[in-house]
Amino acid sequence: MDINIHSTFLPHEDPDASVAFYRDVLGFEVRGDVGQGAMRWITVGPAGRPETSIVLEPPYADPSVTDEERATVVQMMGKGTFARVLLA
Incomplete structure (x- = not known):
């Protein structure tokens, strides 16, 4: 089995x-940039490696996120625990 990080x-x-x-x-290439202002989803990846992508996303896209939930997200971002990985 050959498993790679896709995104x-x-x-x-x-x-x-x-x-x-x-x-x-x-030195990554920008492959996509969707949205405006702080609400942008940006896809980047290493040049010559189209099978691997990093999607940079706004952490508060849901307008119903409470102040307490925002504080939790900020803490998780600071610890490096607020991320997802897709395998292929």
Whole structure:
């Protein structure tokens, strides 16, 4: 069995800073950028590796998220425990 990471979803609080880091520092290519303002879903990945993607997503897309839930998400982001991985 050959298992690979297909996609991972990571939260961002500043889409422009996230793009600058992944594109300019790591050299990833931007494959998609959907939405506007802070509500942007941005797909990046290593050049020449189309089978691997990172989706940078806003952590509070649901308008019904409470202040308490937002605080929990911020804590999880700080610990690096607020992410998802899809295997192929």
